[in-house]
Amino acid sequence: MPLSVPTSGRVHLLNDVSPRPGGRYVLYWAQVNRRIDSNHALAFAAHFANRLRLPVLFYEGLTCSHPHANDRFHSFILEGVPDNVKRAAVLGIGYVFYLRRKQTDPDDIVYRLAADAAAVVTDDYPGYLTRERNLRIPPALGIPCYAVDASCIVPMGHFTKQEYAAYTIRPKIHRVLREHLRPVPPLRLKTRWTEPAPAFHTRVTPDRIPDLLASSEIDHSVAPSVEFRGGRDEAKRRLRYFLTHNLKRYARLSREPSARATSQLSPYLHFGHISSLEVALAVRDYAAKHKLIAAEFLELLIVRRELAFNFARFGPSPDSLGALPAWAQATLQKHARDRRKPAYSRRQLEQAETYDPLWNATQRELLRDGLIQGYYRMYWGKKIIEWCASPQEALEIMIGLHDRYALDGRDPNTYANILWCFGLHDRPWAERHVFGAVRYMSLQGMQRKTDVDAYVRQMNKA
DNA sequence: ATCGGCTCGCGCAA
């Protein structure tokens, strides 16, 4: 069946079968983009459903068997559910959430929901788990299954290879940005969802979240973030606050962590509670209206972020030094046996027990809030390289700490940021101990350029 | 306070 819907390189058919006759809905399986609005994937599902005169069912799940499942990640996702329930009801979209509380619970929800569906739409996302599921599950469903890139502004599919650095992808993005920097059209469902939610739907209200966490077989030793509550309403509130308070001083203070001038939206982008597209549009429009320059912020949000997605899609697995450019691999290898002084263990680093008060403060921010201020995260990573027995161990520790504590852990953006510390998307500099030609960063430099004392005080106070 | 050198390789101009 030909589809007259705009796809513009965002949509890929994952299998080759016809819609099931008698299917009762089109299923959107939200693996990544846990939101109703500004979601190209759900918009595609709605177009498809309208053509078939069917309603849409939105499904998101949460499992205990997910690596590093803990109270921090679970609470953030659970906090987002009530917003989606409300919004789905307003638009006439079916909504089902399923929390697997035991590691032994069945993993068959998407199969059960697909059994009554005419077609399935899900996220095209360059993370290992999503890629693996999108290869494994669609062939077993027997109905058309589409993967839609709802994460990037310029679709990842626009590019044909791994880009070398920001300067190679930047002109390619700007050449087509205008046509992609447009709002996702509002959802209009011709057929509303009228059935009750399936019996396995997990009801989530704020007062039930503590019980849902306690009854889940997850790691309870990582507490919810002190700073970040999950959910779309909270994401939009933070975006609003960024526009009114920080956009105008972003260019001046984005590299002054103690000023807290950044958007701090990465947890919400990571869990899909907000889209980079709507953030970009809001920032662009607010800047135009108030005569502000937003170029620095948009460079990060669009060019740097989408370079990271390009790396995740086309590059080798980001958990190995093999993902680095040849010059970086060679120079780190050459210095792999350089003496480290001091040398810290993973445990010492995790507990923020180094001699360096700035580094300890950044690590405490990660432990407590689940996010490190962007500029200091680079310093955090550089020091781990300096203090670890080998670059491979440093990489494992950095990824491990993010996997366990960071609300933007496992995001393409985060992997790219971590690997940047090892030379990815960067260039060589003067040869030195341990780092070779990889860019070095020093406490002295941080003290010269930022208010280290103010930041350390902030972290100690809390 | 400011400046140049460090060092590689991509992409484009020629």
Add this chain to the structure above:
DNA sequence: TGCGCGAAGCCGAT
């Protein structure tokens, strides 16, 4: 084939 230049720098010379 040559040339310019690049995510957040460092360091020593002036």
